[in-house]
Amino acid sequence: MDKTVPAGAAMLLDFIGDIEAPKGYGTIYGNNQGKLPKPLTSMTVGKVVDAQASWTKQFKSSAAGRYQFMRKTLQELEKALSLRGNQLFDADLQDRLGYHLLKRRGYDEFMADQIDRAEFGKRLAQEWASLPVLATVAVGKRKVVRGQSYYAGDGLNKALVAPERVEAVLDKVKAAKSEAEPAAKADTAPLGKSKRLWTWLTTGGTGVGVLSGVAGLDVWLQRGIGVLLIGLAVYAIATMPDVRKRLGLG
Helix, strand or coil, rough: CCCCCCCCHHHHHHHHHHHHCCCCCCCCCHHHHHHHHHHHHCCCHHCCCCCHHHHHHHHHHEEECCCCCCCHHHHHHHCCCCCCCCCCCCCCHHHHHHHHCCCCCCCHHHHHHHHCHHHHHHHHHHHCCCCCCCCEEECCEEEEEECCCCCCCCCCCCCCCCCCHHHHHHHHHHHHHHHHHHHHHCCCCCHHHHHHHHHHHHCCCHHHHHHHHHCCCHHHHHHHHHHHHHHHHHHHHCHHHHHHHHCCCC
């Protein structure tokens, strides 16, 4: 999976790819890739789009790659992403294009709780015919019930996975967002405002603060105690991981 694709989206794309094209990135519709003069992943995007024009007649569909991109879809992606026709249609590019399709179908809105699971599931089913709708929907004059492909009845497409599996994956995708959120930082206040720092400075970290009433002692003894307090404070600061990090001490 291309490293620029977030964990949740990568999980979802792997799930979709395993259903749409279990034989991988070099797949064309009907597993007819063996009839190509060269592997799909060694062709440029421009060459793939050009070749797709005849694949519909030859193989009944122009779908290509791990995410079964239709010719019209690839042309739209070329325009939307300002693709150069000489880019290889390799695995990484297909992953990035697949991620763009997820976003176009509402991935960001789903992750932000702006649309629910059923709505996102319907949008995914509109993009990938092998996925089922998660709730009954009206498609023109047809009624597509839960578990059917959005394109059920067209004589070509049908759902290849149960809606419960899709829902389980979408729940994991949503959970991946929470797991990826960084843990709350400890004391990130500037050194001069760090409460922990000032606690050590005023107490010496070991109760030496009880000697704060040293004004009546001999001046050399006062200086000695002062050096001791400073030493303790420096030691305390240097041993605090977050402070060491901000001081560049590792």
